[in-house]
Amino acid sequence: MVLVLAIGDLHIPHRAPDLPAKFKSMLVPGKIQHIICTGNLCIKEVHDYLKSLCPSLHITRGEYDEDSRYPETKTITIGQFKIGLCHGHQVVPWGDLDSLAMLQRQLDVDILVTGHTHQFKAYKHEAGVVINPGSATGAYSSITYDVNPSFVLMDIDGLRVVVYVYELIDGEVKVDKIDFKKTPTTTI
Amino acid sequence: MISDGVEDEEKWLTAGIAGLQQNAFYMHRALDSNNIKDALKYSAQMLSELRTSRLSPHKYYELYMRAFDELRKLEIFFKEESRRSCSIIELYELVQHAGNILPRLYLLCTVGSVYIKSKEAPAKDILKDLVEMCRGIQHPLRGLFLRSYLSQVSRDKLPDIGSEYEGDENTVMDAVEFVLQNFTEMNKLWVRMQHQGPAREKEKREKERNELRDLVGKNLHVLSQIEGIDLELYRDVVLPRILEQVVNCKDDLAQYYLMDCMIQVFPDEYHLQTLEILLGAFPQLQPSVDIKTVLSGLMERLSNYAASSIEVLPEFVQVEAFAKLNNAIGQVIEAQPDMPVFGAVTLYSSLLTFTLHVHPDRLDYVDQILGACVNKISGKGKLEGKATKQIVALLSAPLEKYSDIDIALKLSNYPLVMEYLDDSTNKVMSNVIIQSIMKNKTHISTADKVGALFELIKGLIKDLDSDDNDEMDEDDFKEEQNFVARLIQMLYNDDPEEMLKIICTVKKHIMTGGPKRLPFTIPPLIYNALKLVRRVQSQDENASEESTASATPKKIFQLLNQTIEVLSMVPAPELALRLYLECAEAANDCDLEPVAYEFFTQAYILYEEEISDSKAQVTALYLIIGTLQRMHTFGVENRDTLTHKATGYSAKLLKKPDQCRAVYACSHLFWVEDQDGIKDGERVLLCLKRALRIANAAQQMANVTKGSSGSVILFIEILNKYLYFFDKGNTQITVASIQGLIELVTTEMQSDTATSDPAADAFFSSTIRYIQSQKAKGGATAEKFEQIKV
Numbered sequence: 001m002v003l004v005l006a007i008g009d010l011h012i013p014h015r016a017p018d019l020p021a022k023f024k025s026m027l028v029p030g031k032i033q034h035i036i037c038t039g040n041l042c043i044k045e046v047h048d049y050l051k052s053l054c055p056s057l058h059i060t061r062g063e064y065d066e067d068s069r070y071p072e073t074k075t076i077t078i079g080q081f082k083i084g085l086c087h088g089h090q091v092v093p094w095g096d097l098d099s100l101a102m103l104q105r106q107l108d109v110d111i112l113v114t115g116h117t118h119q120f121k122a123y124k125h126e127a128g129v130v131i132n133p134g135s136a137t138g139a140y141s142s143i144t145y146d147v148n149p150s151f152v153l154m155d156i157d158g159l160r161v162v163v164y165v166y167e168l169i170d171g172e173v174k175v176d177k178i179d180f181k182k183t184p185t186t187t188i
Numbered sequence: 189m190i191s192d193g194v195e196d197e198e199k200w201l202t203a204g205i206a207g208l209q210q211n212a213f214y215m216h217r218a219l220d221s222n223n224i225k226d227a228l229k230y231s232a233q234m235l236s237e238l239r240t241s242r243l244s245p246h247k248y249y250e251l252y253m254r255a256f257d258e259l260r261k262l263e264i265f266f267k268e269e270s271r272r273s274c275s276i277i278e279l280y281e282l283v284q285h286a287g288n289i290l291p292r293l294y295l296l297c298t299v300g301s302v303y304i305k306s307k308e309a310p311a312k313d314i315l316k317d318l319v320e321m322c323r324g325i326q327h328p329l330r331g332l333f334l335r336s337y338l339s340q341v342s343r344d345k346l347p348d349i350g351s352e353y354e355g356d357e358n359t360v361m362d363a364v365e366f367v368l369q370n371f372t373e374m375n376k377l378w379v380r381m382q383h384q385g386p387a388r389e390k391e392k393r394e395k396e397r398n399e400l401r402d403l404v405g406k407n408l409h410v411l412s413q414i415e416g417i418d419l420e421l422y423r424d425v426v427l428p429r430i431l432e433q434v435v436n437c438k439d440d441l442a443q444y445y446l447m448d449c450m451i452q453v454f455p456d457e458y459h460l461q462t463l464e465i466l467l468g469a470f471p472q473l474q475p476s477v478d479i480k481t482v483l484s485g486l487m488e489r490l491s492n493y494a495a496s497s498i499e500v501l502p503e504f505v506q507v508e509a510f511a512k513l514n515n516a517i518g519q520v521i522e523a524q525p526d527m528p529v530f531g532a533v534t535l536y537s538s539l540l541t542f543t544l545h546v547h548p549d550r551l552d553y554v555d556q557i558l559g560a561c562v563n564k565i566s567g568k569g570k571l572e573g574k575a576t577k578q579i580v581a582l583l584s585a586p587l588e589k590y591s592d593i594d595i596a597l598k599l600s601n602y603p604l605v606m607e608y609l610d611d612s613t614n615k616v617m618s619n620v621i622i623q624s625i626m627k628n629k630t631h632i633s634t635a636d637k638v639g640a641l642f643e644l645i646k647g648l649i650k651d652l653d654s655d656d657n658d659e660m661d662e663d664d665f666k667e668e669q670n671f672v673a674r675l676i677q678m679l680y681n682d683d684p685e686e687m688l689k690i691i692c693t694v695k696k697h698i699m700t701g702g703p704k705r706l707p708f709t710i711p712p713l714i715y716n717a718l719k720l721v722r723r724v725q726s727q728d729e730n731a732s733e734e735s736t737a738s739a740t741p742k743k744i745f746q747l748l749n750q751t752i753e754v755l756s757m758v759p760a761p762e763l764a765l766r767l768y769l770e771c772a773e774a775a776n777d778c779d780l781e782p783v784a785y786e787f788f789t790q791a792y793i794l795y796e797e798e799i800s801d802s803k804a805q806v807t808a809l810y811l812i813i814g815t816l817q818r819m820h821t822f823g824v825e826n827r828d829t830l831t832h833k834a835t836g837y838s839a840k841l842l843k844k845p846d847q848c849r850a851v852y853a854c855s856h857l858f859w860v861e862d863q864d865g866i867k868d869g870e871r872v873l874l875c876l877k878r879a880l881r882i883a884n885a886a887q888q889m890a891n892v893t894k895g896s897s898g899s900v901i902l903f904i905e906i907l908n909k910y911l912y913f914f915d916k917g918n919t920q921i922t923v924a925s926i927q928g929l930i931e932l933v934t935t936e937m938q939s940d941t942a943t944s945d946p947a948a949d950a951f952f953s954s955t956i957r958y959i960q961s962q963k964a965k966g967g968a969t970a971e972k973f974e975q976i977k978v
Binding site: 012013014015016017018021043044045063064089090092093094096098099101102105106108126127140142143145 | 626629663666667670671673674675676677678711712715718719722766770773774777807810811813814815817818853856860861904905908909912915916947950951954955957958961
């Protein structure tokens with residue numbers, strides 16, 4: 001059982017002062033094995049904070065990130081799953097699932113994690129899964145109205161991944177989960 | 189030399205102890221045979237060792253303790269009437285025959301103790317007798333120990349209320365008189381020590397005096413234990429007598445120690461009720477006494493007393509504690525004009541802590557204290573060192589107590605105190621303030637409060653007079669400004685009008701920050717404004733056109749435009765470009781076509797004129813294309829102009845692969861999935877074909893420059909775009925064109941000069957799989973894809 005935190009678009013300090021307190025109290029060091037971050041942190045303090053939760057930290061570059069050395073895309077293998085990571089502002093039209101599917105094919109990954117729209121999405125199609133963890137701080141987005149703070153926790157176990165999404169709605173944390181199974185052939 | 193002295197002392201002590209023990213031995217032998225005369229003779233000899241002048245207090249104490257032990261045994265003997273073979277009165281008479289006065293007095297005290305216990309005479313008479321006779325010893329060290337002995341043996345025999353020695357003749361007053369007298373005499377002896385001996389040994393004497401101070405202080409302890417002393421007695425007799433002695437002795441060491449001791453041993457309620465008398469003594473003390481420490485100690489005790497129980501609070505009000513303390517401090521400061529600033533601030537700091545505990549609702553008191561502080565520190569220029577630490581503590585206390593920053597903002601003297609801080613301390617204090625706001629998650633809700641707050645933290649907002657700005661570490665500076673940015677997120681009001689005022693106030697302040705700060709402080713302000721636009725936008729839809737409110741989207745966009753312009757001139761063109769595009773989208777949502785167009789124009793100008801780095805151009809261009817793709821408010825002309833420019837920029841990027849990708853991204857500008865969205869199949873195809881040409885050119889370049897064909901990845905990407913639009917129903921995309929591309933890729937990949945690229949292989953495989961899965965879907969999709977052969 002491998003726990004992977006997918007989080008992004010915090011936009012601290014431009015659009016939000018800090019992570020919601022309820023999220024902060026849930027995210028404690030030592031519980032998570034990997035963090036994949038879609039980008040737009042935007043400052044070093046946030047990077048350091050995420051690093052303190054888990055040393056295995058993967059970040060791709062968002063258009064507001066202070067550190068320009070983050071890569072545009074990244075591919076990681078965790079267990080049986082190949083996971084692709086990209087902020088998403090490079091994929092036009094923004095949030096378009098078919099265009100994202102193309103990126104998924106290009107990176108040749110089972111799970112693609114992107115952000116930019118600040119809206120949580122978990123979408124399954126024949127070739128795999130596309131996940132958007134939304135904005136962890138509920139930051140303003142020109143694309144989405146009424147953004148609720150959210151992040152995703154993936155539980156990878158063999159050929160199965162359970163995707164838990166945590167959303168802060170009206171001050172309460174609500175959890176939802178979605179199951180995905182990978183077929184053992186090379187295709188998914 | 190000194191070591192010789194110590195060695196000598198050791199010798200004398202040893203000799204003294206030996207003599208003492210020898211006489212004690214004989215004394216016990218005499219006691220065993222009930223020979224009173226001899227016992228007294230040897231005990232007197234034994235006690236003669238205490239007549240020495242050669243020992244330091246520390247060593248004398250050791251000798252004294254041995255004598256004390258022996259005297260205890262003697263006392264036990266005296267108690268047993270049958271053994272002593274004479275009455276106690278006779279015994280009292282007998283001991284006075286001892287040759288030397290010191291042994292005589294020790295023996296007298298010992299017998300006196302037994303005498304009191306026997307109750308053959310009133311306790312008060314005996315006590316009075318003893319305390320007066322001890323006057324016979326005027327040597328400070330010997331006298332102190334003798335009286336200390338008296339105090340010890342009499343302790344449990346005082347005619348206190350409820351004690352067996354109380355009666356018509358013996359009252360509490362007598363007990364009090366006795367202890368007070370002993371105290372007074374002991375203090376006099378103690379003070380006298382200061383003036384003994386040569387001037388150069390002053391330090392040594394003070395050290396010795398310090399070793400003895402508890403002997404004097406013990407009397408105050410004893411007094412505090414006397415149950416019969418109620419508030420009245422304390423106020424009318426005990427306190428005035430003690431203070432009289434303290435003031436009149438005019439000795440710094442004694443005054444400091446005794447004031448402090450008194451405050452510690454007597455109950456807090458008593459202090460509260462006698463506050464005026466107590467405080468009245470302070471100005472009368474020697475100027476060199478560290479009054480502020482004692483006063484601070486008193487205020488701290490009273491603060492803790494107040495904190496201990498809510499029921500005592502009314503007492504404080506009743507005795508007007510605050511006013512008295514405030515006055516006292518004022519007087520002390522006046523009486524000591526040379527008191528260093530940090531001393532005065534410490535006093536006010538203690539008073540502030542006191543006030544926050546006792547009168548938390550009296551903001552006027554808090555303000556008064558700050559005002560008094562301002563008076564004291566004005567005219568001294570900027571503060572430094574210990575004083576600044578104290579001031580920071582002073583200013584932080586109200587923040588901690590009242591978690592709402594609003595309250596601190598109401599204190600009119602607060603900003604005045606901050607005026608006197610030097611720049612670096614101002615920053616420290618500003619950070620404390622912001623942290624308090626962040627911790628308590630307070631939202632500052634009016635423009636006035638925001639203005640006041642930004643005035644307070646101006647050390648972070650702009651360069652103050654000095655030019656030490658350059659010395660600041662870059663990382664620290666970033667952290668500092670990011671902190672300010674987070675603060676800007678905490679400013680909020682539900683009312684749009686007020687929110688706009690807040691935004692304008694913040695803008696006014698941050699504009700003074702200079703080019704280094706603006707890239708940090710402007711973006712959060714922009715987003716606050718954009719959030720406001722969203723709020724009024726929905727209101728606008730409900731309200732009529734003729735709204736008199738000034739918080740309209742149009743007005744806010746004007747503000748945004750001006751502000752971002754400043755940012756681009758910093759220069760921070762990339763950031764400004766992003767913000768222009770965000771505003772364009774917001775204007776799009778409000779259906780304000782001219783405003784959106786203006787924002788796009790500004791973004792384009794920045795792109796053309798200010799952004800020259802290739803990588804930056806690529807990112808900026810994707811943002812432009814992505815934003816433009818979502819615009820629905822543009823009419824055909826405007827849209828065409830902007831689109832034409834965007835595709836132009838794409839084709840002019842430096843690297844061919846970047847060109848290719850940007851151009852095929854532009855294809856989406858002609859195909860929007862919305863209901864009324866543009867779906868121009870032809871122009872989509874034109875873009876894709878253009879991308880293909882660029883990919884070809886790139887391939888040829890690779891052949892020429894590297895001798896092998898470059899990667900086919902671009903072709904595969906374009907193939908995927910063809911499939912995308914094919915799937916969406918663009919009739920201009922034919923099966924033949926797709927087929928052609930597939931064959932092109934296959935051929936290229938199998939050619940001899942091909943460079944192996946596993947990523948491209950994988951991409952192509954997954955593309956083929958996609959086509960197959962589309963075929964397997966059934967329905968209209970399967971029909972479409974059926975014709976593609978893979």
